Each structure stands twice: as structure tokens, then as C-alpha cells.
Amino acid sequence: MGYRENPRPGGRSARVQAAVHQSVRDMLATMDRADVTIPLIAQRANVTPSTIYRRWGDLQALLADVAASHLRPEGEPASIGSAREDLAAWVEQYADEMASGLGRQMLRDVLAAADSANAEKCGTYMRCQLSVFIARAEACGEPFPTLTELMDHVISPIIYRILFDQAPDSDYVRGLVTKVMPESTART
Amino acid sequence: MGYRENPRPGGRSARVQAAVHQSVRDMLATMDRADVTIPLIAQRANVTPSTIYRRWGDLQALLADVAASHLRPEGEPASIGSAREDLAAWVEQYADEMASGLGRQMLRDVLAAADSANAEKCGTYMRCQLSVFIARAEACGEPFPTLTELMDHVISPIIYRILFDQAPDSDYVRGLVTKVMPESTART
DNA sequence: TCCACTAACGCAAATTATTTGCTTTTATAC
């Protein structure tokens, strides 16, 4: 009677989910958000509206689901130089992506849903990614901030500005990373 | 043909706005958010649904408007002791309020709206309030963080946690304030 | 004071979205 969180891959349920997600992504990329409705999404995905209503509940929940799955990291962040440099590059790209129109909308969709599960998922994704840098630094004996320091003093200010203020620029983001580094490993 | 942002006080338009806002606040306080609909709000406010649709557009916009107006500071923060102590007390209360179910919902409502105007308003309110503490400290010659430091290292982490993680507790909030103070004015 | 003007409201019909009961399909386990 209930819908499973993660449908078995290859099954009908998984195909429907993929089709609906794809349909949503296409529509968000090409049309005005106000025109994205469940009946339209259903039509594009070759699915009945009631299927979507029963599975996701409402448009906000569906958009939050799509946004969260897009926000899930696809792989390990690149390892080019020191952990500090890798982190700086990764954070800068992340900030750019989130500050863009689409990124901003994804953040909003994730937050707008009645259920906070998707928002918490995003927080978890973020901590996982940052942990990779911390582990690398530790492996090299490179001094590095803690996870809490990174979340509080780098990620939080970036997200806050995107949500409540103007998008942060690159200089600002680099400054945050520099300031959080221990023992003034600073450069630039 | 357009609706004015700030209706003249005492006019019919202002009365309708007040009635609708009141109706929304009552409903949010007493019933499940999923049951709060525009037709219901209209009925309680003795107004036609079409009036609300024409004026606000949709439910999200109306909720964002109500939330933002509730988030507007009502007066200067209390001045009991040093600027540092006043700030700590004020921030702690702010964090508590935002972390509560209703506070959290207000943040979400403000962010969920298609128009980011209300979210930016909230950012502005916050900077105004913090500026008061900064001005007081300066008047007393008390060393104090800058506005940017307060926004980035105190407010942002609190809001981020509320939105994407678990609600921050008092100890954590006090720690943020302590850490941002210059020259280790720290105590407890 | 009265009149013209217009923003904002009310009403109701038309449209569109959402819910729901019931049936059918399709993976999965036996």
C-alpha cells in the first residue's frame, strides 16, 4: 500500500520515476517555473497525473525530490594539488553552481517542501563531500579545518547569501576558505 | 491596474490586507499547514478568493508576505549590559524562535516564494538589527565584530543548521558568539 | 459639496488541478 523509497532498479516503478524526473528536468530547463504543472509533467512522462499525486503528493514534493537527486554528488571531488587547493576549487565551483538561477531554484525547491527529509539529505551530502577533503589532508599530515568549521564558516555563509542576499562572488568565496585554514596557510 | 506595495493606511485596501494576514496567522497557528487554502483564508477574512488571487497571486506568495511581515523587527533589541552580552542574548532568542516549528515554517515560506523580494527583506532586517549592536559597541569603545563577521559566522551557521540540519542548541549558539568576538573577550 | 476617476473588490461562469474508488498491470516469491 505504500511506495518504497528506493524502487528496485529495472522495475516498472523505477522507469516511471526516471521518466517523471526527466520530464521535470526538461521542463525546468526550458520553461517558466510557473507553467510547470503536474498534469503537464505527467503528459510528458507518459504517465497519469494520479500516479504522480499518489507517489509524490504534490508539486513541491516532486520538485524537492528532483532537486535533491540533482544535488547528490556524482563522484569524489577532483584531487589536483594540496587538500587546501582542492577544497578551494571545489567550493568555488559549488558556490557558482548554487548561485546560478537553476541552482538557486533547486535550493528553494528542496527547502519549500513540507517534508524536510530532502533538505537534510542535502546537508548530509555536503558533509560527506567535505569529509573527503579532511581525510585527504589527514593522510598527508596537512593541517586542515574540522568539518564543523568548514560547514559553519564556509558553506553556511555562502548558502545564506544565496538565499537571503546577493550571490557571493569568487573573491568572497576564496576569502572564506583562506580564513578558515589553520595557521595561516593563507596565500592570495 | 496594479496593486500598490504599501496601501494607504485606513483605506479599504489596507483593511483587506490586515484581515487576510490575520486570517493566515490564525490558521497557521491552529491547523495543519496542508489544510490552509486560499478559499478558506478568504472565507475567514470575509473576502472573495479572487481578491486574494489578484492581489498576491498564489498561496506561496501570500505566506511569504505574512512570514516576512512577522519577521520584521518590532523595536530595538534590549540593552541590558555590554554590547557583547546584549548581542548574545538577542541571538540566542532569535535562534530559538527560528528553530521552533513556526519559525522554521516562516523561513521556508519566505524562501519558497517565486519572488525573492521577501527573502531579501529578511536579510535586510537582520543587518539592521545587528547594526544596532555594532553602533552601541562603537559608542562605548567596546571592541566588536564587523557586520560581515556577524552575518557570516553567527547568523549564517544558525540559519543553515535550521534549514538543512538539526536545530542548533543554546550552547552552540553561545559558542558562535564567543568565537566571533575580537581579542578573546570570551567568557563561558 | 459634488462629480469624475480609478484602484480594488465582489460575483459567477469557465477552466484547470486534485482527489478518490475501482480496475488492471507487472514484478516477485513460492
Next chain:
DNA sequence: GTATAAAAGCAAATAATTTGCGTTAGTGGA
């Protein structure tokens, strides 16, 4: 294979949203 149950389809019923048009109530000028 067959039984089972989750999930999809279909269609009728309900609820929300949009819209055209007439009415009301503040505003400003004679």
C-alpha cells in the same frame, strides 16, 4: 506457473484557480 501485493491506469467527483464584467469606495479637482 500461480498467488500476492505494490504500483499504475481510468474516470467521476470535488476543489482550486482564472477571468470577464459590474460595483464600491477612496482621491482629487472644480
